[in-house]
Amino acid sequence: MSQHVVSPKIYVVILLALLLGTYLTVSAALRDFGPWNIVIALAIATTKATLVVLYFMHARYSPKRTQLVIVCAVFWLVLLLGLTLSDYAMRSPARSQLVFPACSESTQA
């Protein structure tokens, strides 16, 4: 497989973008955006990670197979986090009693 040589110019651009992202995420964290703080932080982190994967790790120039591997990793991570967190999100004492009414006596013990 012929290797794709990425020009150092691109690497410098990505480096600057990553440094900018770091500066932005720290400034945003020092300001109060309420519940959006975490969203902004994760969005910037994900952008930085994407740039590293695409350009530093050459994913942009890699065969489809490699790209599929990356997509699978992300997909399974989202599965792990998403499905588990959704269980937590949907729990509440009241709901537990709806599903298992027979248990409600024992929970009062």
Next chain:
Amino acid sequence: MHRTGELYGQFETLEQQKDSATLGMWIFLVTEVLFFGGLFLTYSINRHLYFTAFGVGGNMLDLRLGATNTVVLIASSFTMAMSVWAAQTSRKKLLPIFLLLTLILGFVFLGIKYVEYKQKFDHHLVPGHSFDLTYRINHPGPGDDAKELAAEREEIAGALRTEAPGGPQEALTALNAHAQLYFSLYFGMTGLHALHMVVGAGLLVWVLRESLKGRFSAAYNTPIEIVGLYWHFVDIVWIYLFALLYLINRHAV
């Protein structure tokens, strides 16, 4: 023992060998994503449940050192990518320089981490019997900034008010327990990450030595590429760790 660059017996061509090595490293990185993923899941759930305590804990991390470390690792990813470029373009003199820079930046990261860990140890923030969130404000050291301490004192007081109902003693116990969860995750996640960095440093030493022997060129540079993939992955993990551990509730102080 094969010298780097030779065709191993099970392969038919060098291209098949390189193809296999690269795919192998990517798949290994997939396992690492899921490995850290379990920790990130644990972190997410606990942060959601104990946001106040996590905020207090997060603000006890040194933002300047954390941000510096982020910059250091990003720079090291850049020098690592440049190493790959140097190898791919047969720049045999430049290659070891970039690899060495990457290694040095890695050591800087680990050094700063050591300083941070030592701070935590001194401030009784290592989970265990001597864990005490209020240690620093109750026993200010000579280097402690008065404004910082006052802000911390106020933050802890506020956290105690929102923690558990019941008396101040119960609230302090609860806050300490929940903050210990934060610090267990802090040490667990950054510790695991640091362990991966040490492995990465070892790999860098290996390819540095080989590069000094002039082993890598446009014709053969697979080890540089796969060490690079590993190194960039470790950088990505830190990008998320920094965002999640250091930037929880900074605007409050």
Next chain:
Amino acid sequence: MSEEFTLPNHKTPHEHYLNATYGIRSWLLTTDHKRIALLYLASVTFFFFVGGIFATMIRIHLLTPSGTLVTPENYNKLFTMHGVAMIFFFLIPSIPAVLGNFLIPLMIGAKDLAFPKVNLLSWYIYLIGGCFVLYSFGTGGLDTGWTFYTPLSSIYSNSAVTPAVIGIFINGFSSILTGLNFIVTIHTMRAPGMTWFRLPLFVWAHYATSIVMILGTPVVAITLLLAGLERMFHLGFFNPALGGDPILFQHLFWFYSHPAVYIMILPSMGVVSEIIPTLARKPIFGYSFIAGSSIAIAVIGFLVWAHHMFVTGQSTYAALTFSFLSYLVAIPSAVKVFNWTATLYKGSISWDTPMIYALGFIGLFLIGGLTGLFLACLGLDIHVHDTYFVVAHFHYIMVGGAVMGYLGGLHFWWPKITGKLYPESLSRLAAIILFIGFNLTFFPQFILGYLGMPRRYHSYPPEFQVLNVLSTAGASILALGYLLPMVYFVWSMRYGPAASTNPWPATGLEWKTASPPPTENFEVTPVVDWEPYDYRNRPDLGLVAGGRLAPTHGDD
């Protein structure tokens, strides 16, 4: 080529992988995938014995309602150690590490796996993990259940949890490296002409298994690491008293452990997909559906884990979602069963031992799989969760399915692996003994569970005794069914007649090279230009559509 089928005077080839080099170092430092497969064979058989001894003690203890063999605390250790040894050190590695390692390079026309040294490393990692677990067994045992639920495992248990957890953690890397090796090998090392849809279904099955190994094992690794750290340093992730959540442990644990059951069954299904067309002399029905269903099982298998947690207080929505997805995952398995059946239909079935195991697999897996649907049904699960119904369900799949597939595969490829033939009549008898013993052991457990006997209990109400005695009686017959192959396999290595290159005959690439194969597998790298399972179009093997079909393998 009719002399293939007359009384043979086959000679073992002059030089092959077993005699190419001598000495213990040539085995312990080998990078030949075939030798590594045999190293694994020895070690998984050892752990099968370890798990089997605990099973024997369980069944003897349960002969009487109050159980007099061991104390209640030690009973907890018996079922725990049985589970840990069998699942992590026998079932998960068995087919992939023994048959997969041996056959995959041969089946795709390669000289070895992509990373032979990593292959050897995976065996040593397995051994090291095994040593930690054996140390745990020997210094107080383990009483938490193989599921290590917290806070029992992380705080309250007084047994040797920490070394066991370290051992399983280490063993996980063996699994990961095997899966990694297989995926890369199947992608990059196929011989010219061996396209994806010419691959044997055994290879597809292992590819799917490897996907599960890669994506699932790291999660249980970090989970056990967290539980171990909690135990060692009194941390609070899973401890309610410190703000932790035991349910989090269950989520993390089952995210791997449910897909792990697919690691245990998919390779077996691959074996069955090889045996059936060969010994029914018919091309496999629905090749691409069987291949696709392997991938589908691997993927959907990751979406169902919380069906192990229906009684933990999940919301209605979560429970419904996981129940629905659990029904969904049965569909690709059913597709396979339909296709195997369709392959058998109007085939020329010979009752060789591998076929007996394959047919046994289909029937027993069917029962095990259907009872899985019972368990996926929310209303029914409340009633039978944590009873012997569950125990019977998973033993039907793991033993009636996976182990029978493993044995069937060992019998099918034994001539290739050793160049020897085992005694045919004795092997058929052993297969039937095993089948009878298995059903007698585990069918009563369905009834026991439905009647309400809880699992993991050291004693039971006296009215359950008859069924328990039947189960133990069955276990003794089952044990005989397992011991017989061990005896005659060893016998055959010394005294068995030499096998030909292709005794069945079968159409895979592995059957084109000598029995046993040379170290480099093929003298010349094969070039593939035929479709797999072309059993109706191989005059060179005596197999043509409409023609007289070949008799059973040519040793008698």
